[in-house]
Amino acid sequence: MLRTLKSRLAATTVVAAVAGTLLTVGPSAEAAVPDTIPFKITNNSARGETLYIYNLGTQLSSGRQGWGDANGTFHAWPGGAEPPVPAPDAAIVGPAPGQSATIRLPKFSGRVYFSYGKKIDFRLATGGLVQPAMQNPTDPNINTLFNWSEYTLNNDGLWINSTQVDMFSAPYTVGVKRANGTTLTAGALKPGGYQNFFNSLQAQGGGWEKLIQRAPNGTILRAIAPLYGVETGKLSPSLLDDYINRVWQKYRTTTLTVTPFADNPSVKYYGRVSGDVMNFTNSSGAVVTSFVKPDSASVFGCFNKLDAPNDLVRGPISRTLCSGFNRTNLLTNTNQPDVSAASFYKEPVTNIYSKKVHEQMVDGKAYGFAFDDVGHHESLVHDGSPVEASMTVQPLN
Structure with a gap:
């Protein structure tokens, strides 16, 4: 049940191909991005507990895993062990309620964690940092209220997002201040959105309410993905079987056309099912990749039978399939991705969790699953010459 940091940055490690669109950056970008940038943390939580901040990730210049201190200085993790051993204390005490504080972000691909009232128990295994795994009832952080943002800061700029890919918990927004003085933000909930999400999930039934985790005193901590x-x-492992089977049946006699790059519509792949396999061909008719019929876990996790390597063929096709399965719009449109939100989550059995997350966001944007960036429905901000990044933790209401 343990997961290491190097494998779960789905939202920020696709910097070169966000939403299937290749990004190009001018030659002056390297000079525009310093080694560290300010990161302003504002505590609007109205909670009296101490706020702890952690900046963890991979140093891009060396490829080493470690943490950044308040000054943005990198510290490599020492070696781990089996069973995992406690990691060095990387906690930074955050601002008091109603206050702000500024630390510095180094050039990382990583996460900024925050927790209330209790430090997060991080461990080191032989494979690297072990992240909290809230699907594991014995995880030492199971009763700690915490959350995290994901970011990449490199020579091409800053990408920072809020995420609900693994869980929906303590709310926050992220932002980036640009050289012209304007600020881009993402992740804001509607008024009452935090409680409304949990109330709606609880009322859904069908096992969805079981995703909610509570502290020993009964207060809500999070909902797991x-x-x-x-x-x-x-949730039943066969939850999406009917929909998956209908998709597979449709594309035995109909062609699924995938146009994965919004900025290059001439690149198309054509999917048809034979047996339990969907084969994709290119414009010349050559098979370029194939997918065995997925199961519910593969769909919800966008992995396993829907694996998406960081390439320019299988990965983009898989991202498109994954988004179509989670949004359940593969039967209504044979040309994918269908990125119109009006077509999402219309099936009675769908990714209810992601649907309800999006319903509570001010702008409708969130990372409800790993490839929610297909069609730019993700809670992400980016700037090539960032002046300052920010995070504002919000009240739980």
Whole structure:
């Protein structure tokens, strides 16, 4: 049940191909991005507990895993062990309620964690940092209220997002201040959105309410993502089977056309099912990749039978399939990706978790699953010459 940091940055490690669109950056970008940038943390939580901040990730210049201190200085993790051993204390005390504080972000691909009232228990295994795994009831952080943002800061700029790929918990927004003085933000909930999400999920039934985790005193801590619901038996492993089977049946006699790059519509792949396999061909008719019929876990996790390597063929096709399965719009449009939000989540059995996350966002944008960036429905901000990044933690209401 343990997961290491190097494998779960789905939202920020696709910097070169966000939403299937290749990004190009001018030659002056390297000079525009210093080694560290200010990161302003504002505590609007109205909670009296100490706020702890962690800046963890991979140093891009060396490829080493470690943490950044308040000054942005990199510290490599020492070697781990099996069973995992406690990691060095990387906590930074955050601002008091109603206050702000500024630390510095180094050039990382990583995460900024925050927790209330208790430090996060991080461990080091032989493979690297072990992240909290809330699908594991024995995780030492199971009763700690925490969350995280994901970011990449490199020579091409800053990408920073809020994420609900693994869980929906303590709310926050992220932002980037640009050289012209304007600020881009993402991740804002509607008024009452935090409680409305949990109330709606609780009322859904069908096992979806079992995704909600509570502290010993009954207060809500988080909702885990549906992949973990399937893995832990809270959701049926056959939850999406009917829809998956209908998709596979449709494309035995109909062609699924995938145009994965919004800025290059001439690149198309054509999918048809034979047996339990969907084969994709290119414009010349050559098979370029194939997918065995996925199961619910593969769909919710965008992995396993829907694996998406960081290439320019299988990965982009898989991202498109994954988004179509989670949004359940593969039957209504044979040309994918269908990125109109009006077509999303219309099936009675769909990714209810992601649907309800999006419903509570001010702008409708979130990372409800790993490839929610297909069609730019993700809660991400980017700038090539960032002046300052920010995070504002919000009240739980």
